Amino acid sequence: MPAVTETIDTVAAVTSGTYKYGFETEIEMEFAPKGLNEDIVRFISAKKNEPDWLLAWRLKAFAMWKTMEEPHWPAVSYPQIDYQDAYYYAAPVKKQGPRSLDEVDPELLRTYEKLGIPLKEQAILAGVEGAGESPAEGRMPIAVDAVFDSVSVATSYKERLGKEGIIFCSISEAVQEHPELVRQYLGSVVPQGDNFFAALNSAVFTDGSFVYIPKGVRCPMELSTYFRINAKSTGQFERTLIIADEGATVSYLEGCTAPMRDENQLHAAVVELVALDDASIKYSTVQNWYPGDENGVGGIYNFVTKRGACRGKRSKISWTQVETGSSITWKYPSCILQGDDSVGEFYSVAITNNRQQADTGTKMIHIGRNTRSTIVSKGISAGKGQNTYRGLVKILPKASGARNFTQCDSLLIGDQCGAHTVPYIENRCISAKVEHEATTSRIAEDQLFYCRQRGLSEEDAVGLIVNGFCREVLKELPMEFAVEAQKLLQISLEGSVG
Amino acid sequence: MNAITEHNALTEPGAAGFLHRFEGLRARLPGRDLPWLQSLREAGAASFREQGFPTRRVEAWKYTDLGPLKEAGFGEALTPVDSAIPLPRAAAPRRVVFIDGRFSPELSDPDAPVRSLARHLDEVEGLLGSVARHEGVPLAALNTALFEDGALIDLAPGEDGGVVELLSVVRADRPVALHPRHLVRLAPGAKLVLIERAWGHGESRYLHSPVLEFQVAADAHVTHARLQQEGPAGIHLSTVFATVAEKGTYDSFLLHAGARLARAEAYVTLAGAFSAAHLNGAQLVGDGQHADCTTFLDHAAPDCPSRQTVKTVLAGRSRGVFQGKIHVHQIAQRTDGYQMNQALLLSEQAEIDSKPQLEIYADDVKCSHGATVGALDETQLFYLRSRGIPEAEARSMLIEAFLLDAVETVENEVARAALSEAVSGWWQRMAA
Numbered sequence: 001m002p003a004v005t006e007t008i009d010t011v012a013a014v015t016s017g018t019y020k021y022g023f024e025t026e027i028e029m030e031f032a033p034k035g036l037n038e039d040i041v042r043f044i045s046a047k048k049n050e051p052d053w054l055l056a057w058r059l060k061a062f063a064m065w066k067t068m069e070e071p072h073w074p075a076v077s078y079p080q081i082d083y084q085d086a087y088y089y090a091a092p093v094k095k096q097g098p099r100s101l102d103e104v105d106p107e108l109l110r111t112y113e114k115l116g117i118p119l120k121e122q123a124i125l126a127g128v129e130g131a132g133e134s135p136a137e138g139r140m141p142i143a144v145d146a147v148f149d150s151v152s153v154a155t156s157y158k159e160r161l162g163k164e165g166i167i168f169c170s171i172s173e174a175v176q177e178h179p180e181l182v183r184q185y186l187g188s189v190v191p192q193g194d195n196f197f198a199a200l201n202s203a204v205f206t207d208g209s210f211v212y213i214p215k216g217v218r219c220p221m222e223l224s225t226y227f228r229i230n231a232k233s234t235g236q237f238e239r240t241l242i243i244a245d246e247g248a249t250v251s252y253l254e255g256c257t258a259p260m261r262d263e264n265q266l267h268a269a270v271v272e273l274v275a276l277d278d279a280s281i282k283y284s285t286v287q288n289w290y291p292g293d294e295n296g297v298g299g300i301y302n303f304v305t306k307r308g309a310c311r312g313k314r315s316k317i318s319w320t321q322v323e324t325g326s327s328i329t330w331k332y333p334s335c336i337l338q339g340d341d342s343v344g345e346f347y348s349v350a351i352t353n354n355r356q357q358a359d360t361g362t363k364m365i366h367i368g369r370n371t372r373s374t375i376v377s378k379g380i381s382a383g384k385g386q387n388t389y390r391g392l393v394k395i396l397p398k399a400s401g402a403r404n405f406t407q408c409d410s411l412l413i414g415d416q417c418g419a420h421t422v423p424y425i426e427n428r429c430i431s432a433k434v435e436h437e438a439t440t441s442r443i444a445e446d447q448l449f450y451c452r453q454r455g456l457s458e459e460d461a462v463g464l465i466v467n468g469f470c471r472e473v474l475k476e477l478p479m480e481f482a483v484e485a486q487k488l489l490q491i492s493l494e495g496s497v498g
Numbered sequence: 499m500n501a502i503t504e505h506n507a508l509t510e511p512g513a514a515g516f517l518h519r520f521e522g523l524r525a526r527l528p529g530r531d532l533p534w535l536q537s538l539r540e541a542g543a544a545s546f547r548e549q550g551f552p553t554r555r556v557e558a559w560k561y562t563d564l565g566p567l568k569e570a571g572f573g574e575a576l577t578p579v580d581s582a583i584p585l586p587r588a589a590a591p592r593r594v595v596f597i598d599g600r601f602s603p604e605l606s607d608p609d610a611p612v613r614s615l616a617r618h619l620d621e622v623e624g625l626l627g628s629v630a631r632h633e634g635v636p637l638a639a640l641n642t643a644l645f646e647d648g649a650l651i652d653l654a655p656g657e658d659g660g661v662v663e664l665l666s667v668v669r670a671d672r673p674v675a676l677h678p679r680h681l682v683r684l685a686p687g688a689k690l691v692l693i694e695r696a697w698g699h700g701e702s703r704y705l706h707s708p709v710l711e712f713q714v715a716a717d718a719h720v721t722h723a724r725l726q727q728e729g730p731a732g733i734h735l736s737t738v739f740a741t742v743a744e745k746g747t748y749d750s751f752l753l754h755a756g757a758r759l760a761r762a763e764a765y766v767t768l769a770g771a772f773s774a775a776h777l778n779g780a781q782l783v784g785d786g787q788h789a790d791c792t793t794f795l796d797h798a799a800p801d802c803p804s805r806q807t808v809k810t811v812l813a814g815r816s817r818g819v820f821q822g823k824i825h826v827h828q829i830a831q832r833t834d835g836y837q838m839n840q841a842l843l844l845s846e847q848a849e850i851d852s853k854p855q856l857e858i859y860a861d862d863v864k865c866s867h868g869a870t871v872g873a874l875d876e877t878q879l880f881y882l883r884s885r886g887i888p889e890a891e892a893r894s895m896l897i898e899a900f901l902l903d904a905v906e907t908v909e910n911e912v913a914r915a916a917l918s919e920a921v922s923g924w925w926q927r928m929a930a
């Protein structure tokens with residue numbers, strides 16, 4: 001995905017003080033008034049022409065949120081967030097259904113050009129019909145849903161996916177077109193009152209992606225969402241819902257960027273995955289929100305709730321994340337292993353450089369029999385970064401034969417950073433087996449020496465070693481992203497050595 | 499003896515009850531004529547008033563509920579000591595005995611380097627409370643406010659204190675609350691093997707909440723073997739604070755074998771370079787019991803090794819908790835930390851909660867932890883069965899081996915023998 005290719009240069013730019021995606025698109029925007037109250041919730045709902053049940057659902061979430069307290073247990077610190085000092089709705093003014101590229105706001109097109117999404121896909125992204133459903137030269141086709149501030153601006157390859165019965169669209173569209181599916185599954189994995197940020201999201205979510213893969217269908221291409229925060233003082237609250245019906249398989253990838261600003265912006269998303277019998281969902285994230293500058297000014301607060309439910313027998317949910325951006329990352333993509341023989345996986349690489357803070361990990365809740373989970377987490381701290389792995393493995397009494405293996409390794413580069421590991425293991429089942437191992441160390445002198453002796457520069461040597469350190473996770477990424485992610489890692493650590 | 503019976507009555511439940519007891523007793527607690535101690539007790543009471551008993555909303559108490567303590571009232575153990583109660587067989591050649599938290603000179607070996615704290619409070623200004631802290635540890639704050647007596651061990655430079663058993667007997671025939679305070683100071687080069695044993699005699703509920711402070715100077719070595727063998731309805735909440743100077747060692751082993759609800763907390767600071775700590779343990783948790791081993795290890799100096807192996811065996815309807823945190827400060831370069839936690843589940847109703855935790859701010863470190871939870875290994879069982887060993891015996895062998903493996907880490911033979919005996923005794927009772 002071009003956005004990922006560009007991410008490499010982006011991170012290179014960050015370390016030298018410029019963030020490539022740090023531009024802001026001057027585009028005609030529509031805002032809801034600043035602040036958060038019931039009227040804003042009603043406004044958003046009305047703007048999206050939502051049915052009554054959804055408005056009631058949002059209002060219930062808002063009522064819950066008001067009674068909740070912001071959590072302070074993560075090992076991250078940031079100034080108090082003023083929830084009234086932000087816009088909860090910002091959207092590019094959209095002319096009714098553009099039929100050709102000319103009708104699309106040229107600023108929007110330029111944005112995608114800058115983000116590295118090629119013209120042909122831009123046309124598709126901008127919703128131009130007949131702009132070509134064939135993949136660009138020799139690449140695997142990837143269907144993209146692009147979310148610009150509060151709304152989804154375009155979704156590509158819809159028609160081709162439609163032939164297979166796959167629904168891939170923005171969640172607002174899904175509310176209109178497939179209300180029965182949305183109503184059945186929305187909030188079924190992450191209920192409104194789940195946590196402070198999930199409640200906030202449930203009240204004010206503006207857009208996001210919706211995927212439904214019907215029974216027995218193997219999605220023929222990677223699905224992808226591209227998130228972009230553009231406007232100033234906005235929060236982004238997207239909601240993604242992916243449902244894989246019996247026997248269905250899908251691989252989904254998300255990428256994210258934001259302009260460079262000296263204010264902090266909040267990104268509080270909710271992602272819900274549902275896998276029915278024999279279904280499999282692979283969810284990969286390359287998260288590259290603006291991380292703030294080297295003094296920790298600005299950057300995105302990435303406070304996200306991601307959870308998947310393996311409802312069906314033999315279902316599988318696999319999370320892979322490469323977290324390089326955001327000034328603060330706070331998320332725990334989790335799996336509820338309800339169906340017998342279901343499988344949960346979590347593969348994570350999190351890098352914190354400069355003053356970035358990350359508190360991330362997973363939860364594996366084993367409910368069904370013979371459920372299995374694997375957790376591989378690689379944390380890399382450099383500069384003044386603080387990196388925490390926090391994870392829960394919980395085995396309930398009926399999960400006989402459950403099995404978990406967890407490995408979390410931390411690498412420290414420099415003496416100003418921190419690496420922390422906080423695993424929770426709760427087992428109530430005699431026949432379950434849980435294994436956890438964790439290590440923390442710096443790059444071994446002998447490895448470094450070995451590489452240097454063979455003529456590698458110190459930075460290249462560190463890059464090589466770091467890539468080796470993360471190999472188990474990177475190999476889980478879809479192939480073309482894995483290559484890019486490898487380069488990304490190396491560049492993200494530039495300036496941290498020597 | 500009106501005053502005594504008055505205070506021996508049950509107080510109201512919860513934190514308020516203990517605070518009222520402090521109000522009632524403050525004029526009669528030992529050291530009432532020492533202004534520094536009075537203000538220390540007041541500070542403890544104030545801190546406890548502010549914090550109260552921890553609830554499960556407090557992260558460090560997520561897995562252990564003090565409900566049984568909060569709901570019940572406890573009396574003060576002020577009645578005269580009846581020294582005729584049966585004592586367990588001595589674990590070491592020299593033994594000192596505390597009955598209901600009070601030093602018993604007639605039952606104690608006069609050669610042991612242990613004195614009554616209550617009778618020597620004038621010597622401990624600046625020492626008492628210097629290693630313990632109240633913030634975040636409400637039970638220690640409560641102990642400071644209410645402690646009645648305890649052991650004072652103060653070893654001179656180079657002195658070898660030998661092997662000493664410190665036996666705390668609780669006469670569990672009525673619901674009492676005890677808050678003993680033990681102070682152990684080792685001057686440079688001193689040595690001590692302390693077998694600290696809590697022994698409950700009787701079926702009543704009671705609270706035994708000792709606080710131990712260890713000050714280990716340069717090149718001093720202390721082995722601290724702990725045998726918790728409280729009565730079946732007892733609540734044991736102990737807190738150890740230790741600070742270790744350059745090249746000193748704090749080597750501990752905790753054995754939880756009794757009590758209905760037991761939690762042992764240890765706060766150990768490696769304050770000098772090349773100092774070392776071992777925080778090993780075994781928890782034997784039978785039906786109806788809850789055992790918790792919680793440790794906080796602070797690497798505050800460079801070049802320190804630390805080792806921790808804690809094993810838990812759970813039978814019946816029981817719950818075991820292990821929480822071990824290693825905090826490596828930025829200055830603590832070349833730290834070598836290792837932590838291992840294993841649990842063996844023998845029953846469908848048992849639950850184990852384990853939370854090993856690393857918090858690392860230095861880069862030149864080697865820290866690792868591992869945790870395994872599961873039932874007995876079928877292949878090991880098969881190996882023994884295939885060699886003609888009956889199943890029950892094979893299981894027994896494997897479980898005993900699992901536990902004794904942890905006890906093997908104790909180097910001192912006397913301490914190791916005492917621990918092994920307690921482990922084997924527990925398992926034989928379980929297997930029977």
